[in-house]
Structures are given as C-alpha cells and as structure tokens.
Amino acid sequence: MGRAALEVEARALTELAPRLGEAFAGAIQTMLACRGRVAVMGMGKSGHVGRKIAATLASTGTPALFVHPAEAAHGDLGMVTLGDVVLALSNSGESDELNAILPVLKRLGVPVIAMTGRAESSLAAHADVVLDSAVAEEACPLQLAPTASTTAQMALGDALAVALLDARGFKAEDFARSHPGGALGRKLLTHVRDLMRSGDALPRVAAGTPFTALMREMSAKALGMAVIVDDDDHVHGIFTDGDLRRLVEQGRDLRGLTAAEVAHPRPRTVGADALAVDAADLMESARITVVLVVDADQRLLGAISINDLMRAKVI
Known part of the structure; x- marks a missing residue:
C-alpha cells in the first residue's frame, strides 16, 4: 500500500508539470511586480502546505508570510496591504473562511493568485491568476485524506519559489543571509x-x-x-x-x-x-x-x- 501511495503521488506530479503554462508565468510576473509581500493563505491541510510555501518563498528572496483565513476575518487581514499579493490555496476552491475574505481583498486592490484543483470554483472565479493543482486521485484508498493533492500544492509552491529565485538572480550568498544559523550561512558569512x-x-x-x-x-x-x-x-x-x-x-x-x-x-x-x-x-x-x-x-x-x-x- 505504501508503494502504491508513492506511485499515485508521483503520477500527480508528472501530470502537473505540463500544465505550467501561461497562468504559471502570470503568477511569476505578478509576484515579481509585488512591492510588498506575498501573503499565503489556506485552511486545513492547505494551510499547513501554505505555511511551508511562505517559508520557502521568504528564504529564497521573495518576502512572504502566512495569514490564516479564519483569523484574517477577525482582524488579521490588516496584515495584507496595498502592494501585497495573496496566494490562496484550496483544493476544492470552496473554503468558506477563505471565500469570505476574497471580496475584501478585491476591494483593497490586492491581486489574488489561486492554487486550486477546481477551475470552476468560487476561489478561481475571484482570482486574477489561477494555478491548476488538480490531481486525478488521492493516494488515500478512501479518496478522502488530502495526500496527492497536498503533494501537488507543495511541489507547485516549490516551482514558484525556484522560478522566482532564478528570475531575481538570487545567489548562494543571498541564501546564506537568510540562513545565518545554518551550515551554509556560517561558510559564506563568517570571516x-x-x-x-x-x-x-x-x-x-x-x-x-x-x-x-x-x-x-x-x-x-x-x-x-x-x-x-x-x-x-x-x-x-x-x-x-x-x-x-x-x-x-x-x-x-x-x-x-x-x-x-x-x-x-x-x-x-x-x-x-x-x-x-x-x-x-x-x-x-x-x-x-x-x-x-x-x-x-x-x-x-x-x-x-x-x-x-x-x-x-x-x-
């Protein structure tokens, strides 16, 4: 069963790669033009993936933070200001907590990049750019637990971070400055x-x-x-x-x-x-x-x- 789960997730990533087309390029351009930070949002398992994506972006030259959608509806939306970009994750695209704040983001003039498995969802309808993270099946035999879908989200987030890193001309020395406590930081920053x-x-x-x-x-x-x-x-x-x-x-x-x-x-x-x-x-x-x-x-x-x-x- 474990091998079968890995095979399902591997297929999901293989099928994801050919879909990185104009929408992916648009997401990169939107993030590069961002004068503020990328605010990553997601509920449940998508939220856990979102936290990792925000951390990866921040450590590779793209200022980012994670904003919990439920907390955003009760004051934390103040973390998002004009000049920021929102990267919203939801496999179904119908997360109530996330969809509740999308109209507010539009009124603020904040671009929204959606990462969703359903192109016809409410999240996709409100987004300026839609990244397709759909998978044919979950690795879970019950088709209930987010498995292949979260793997696809994680990999797509990494693809964004790496493309942005390359576009910014981010070097090992820049990476070291974000990781002063790590081995690379000590090697490149200690004189x-x-x-x-x-x-x-x-x-x-x-x-x-x-x-x-x-x-x-x-x-x-x-x-x-x-x-x-x-x-x-x-x-x-x-x-x-x-x-x-x-x-x-x-x-x-x-x-x-x-x-x-x-x-x-x-x-x-x-x-x-x-x-x-x-x-x-x-x-x-x-x-x-x-x-x-x-x-x-x-x-x-x-x-x-x-x-x-x-x-x-x-x-």
Missing part, C-alpha cells in the same frame, strides 16, 4: 576577523629571543606556535610544534639558538577579510593547523586555528 585570535592571545617574539623564552611563550598561549616579528609587527617567521619535533629528531642542541634561527621564514597567511572557510581550505591543502592573519604590509593582525574553525562549526 577570518570574526574568529581570529589577536592582541595578548597571540604568541609572538622578537627575532633575538632565546629558544627557552620562545618555548615559554608558545606554552603560555597554547596555539602550538609562536610568530617571529620585528618592532613594527612585520612577520618574519613562525615556529610550530612540528618544527620542534623535527629539530629534536635531528639531535640539535637547542639551548643556544634564537627564535630567528629556528623559525620557518615563509608562514601561510590570510587577510582578515577572507572567509573563514578559505582559511580552512588553506590549512587542508598545506596540512597545517594554524594560519596567520596579516594586513597588506605583512603586519601581524592575528591567527586562526583549526580548533577555532571547528568551534564555530565552519568545518
């Missing part, structure tokens, strides 16, 4: 400056610093490295835990050495304005765990580690 260690948290020493003092600075700041700088904070090198292991393996006598003598002269660096994910890519390609942050004159501004990136969930 190195937001996560880098700076000031006294940075382990830094002068070129002539004795090796023992260098190790004390590294241990105190717990970044697994120390930066060798001049009096103006220009970067001259870096000494890491890995460098220490290699020197020990070579059997070097380290006690008489200075920071300049043990430093690696060409550390990997990024700018403060770089995306944190770019710093992560640099660490991965170079097989290192810390990248220095410098300005255009190679002055030390900070450092960012793989642990900083992991705590911020950039990686």
Whole structure:
C-alpha cells in the first residue's frame, strides 16, 4: 500500500508539470511586480502546505508570510496591504473562511493568485491568476485524506519559489543571509576577523629571543606556535610544534639558538577579510593547523586555528 501511495503521488506530479503554462508565468510576473509581500493563505491541510510555501518563498528572496483565513476575518487581514499579493490555496476552491475574505481583498486592490484543483470554483472565479493543482486521485484508498493533492500544492509552491529565485538572480550568498544559523550561512558569512585570535592571545617574539623564552611563550598561549616579528609587527617567521619535533629528531642542541634561527621564514597567511572557510581550505591543502592573519604590509593582525574553525562549526 505504501508503494502504491508513492506511485499515485508521483503520477500527480508528472501530470502537473505540463500544465505550467501561461497562468504559471502570470503568477511569476505578478509576484515579481509585488512591492510588498506575498501573503499565503489556506485552511486545513492547505494551510499547513501554505505555511511551508511562505517559508520557502521568504528564504529564497521573495518576502512572504502566512495569514490564516479564519483569523484574517477577525482582524488579521490588516496584515495584507496595498502592494501585497495573496496566494490562496484550496483544493476544492470552496473554503468558506477563505471565500469570505476574497471580496475584501478585491476591494483593497490586492491581486489574488489561486492554487486550486477546481477551475470552476468560487476561489478561481475571484482570482486574477489561477494555478491548476488538480490531481486525478488521492493516494488515500478512501479518496478522502488530502495526500496527492497536498503533494501537488507543495511541489507547485516549490516551482514558484525556484522560478522566482532564478528570475531575481538570487545567489548562494543571498541564501546564506537568510540562513545565518545554518551550515551554509556560517561558510559564506563568517570571516577570518570574526574568529581570529589577536592582541595578548597571540604568541609572538622578537627575532633575538632565546629558544627557552620562545618555548615559554608558545606554552603560555597554547596555539602550538609562536610568530617571529620585528618592532613594527612585520612577520618574519613562525615556529610550530612540528618544527620542534623535527629539530629534536635531528639531535640539535637547542639551548643556544634564537627564535630567528629556528623559525620557518615563509608562514601561510590570510587577510582578515577572507572567509573563514578559505582559511580552512588553506590549512587542508598545506596540512597545517594554524594560519596567520596579516594586513597588506605583512603586519601581524592575528591567527586562526583549526580548533577555532571547528568551534564555530565552519568545518
């Protein structure tokens, strides 16, 4: 029975695609011309689908909100103003709560886009644009529970959102701004400056610093490295835990050495304005765990580690 339900819904979507013609294009043009928001309305299961459509529109560049038709008749219709567009969902097209407010919307001069399974319904008669979401049958064996019809509504709402997204030239960066708490938002909105260690948290020493003092600075700041700088904070090198292991393996006598003598002269660096994910890519390609942050004159501004990136969930 479960497989049969999926097959019914799949057929409904297959049959829906060829019907996306002039009415669909008209709905897109109406929404693109909207100076306000798309107010999505629907009762019952259509209302649940409408909430999802409103959320999808809002997150893909089309300002939208869901307005419950029953609440609209008792004051919430004030959420809809001139310049808005109403997207009304009803499979039968005869929802009493929805039809009761349609004349008011017409008097307000608000365009109405109907998504309905019955082109001859009251909703369709009041609408400026009618999107046909009719299905041949429901997946419910009793032909009672909205199943294939709500799937068609959901898919048609997604089709509207995607077409609008494309028409607006909506990019991944725009999507990230609507999803700052998500993984994509963190990758596209988090910059190195937001996560880098700076000031006294940075382990830094002068070129002539004795090796023992260098190790004390590294241990105190717990970044697994120390930066060798001049009096103006220009970067001259870096000494890491890995460098220490290699020197020990070579059997070097380290006690008489200075920071300049043990430093690696060409550390990997990024700018403060770089995306944190770019710093992560640099660490991965170079097989290192810390990248220095410098300005255009190679002055030390900070450092960012793989642990900083992991705590911020950039990686």
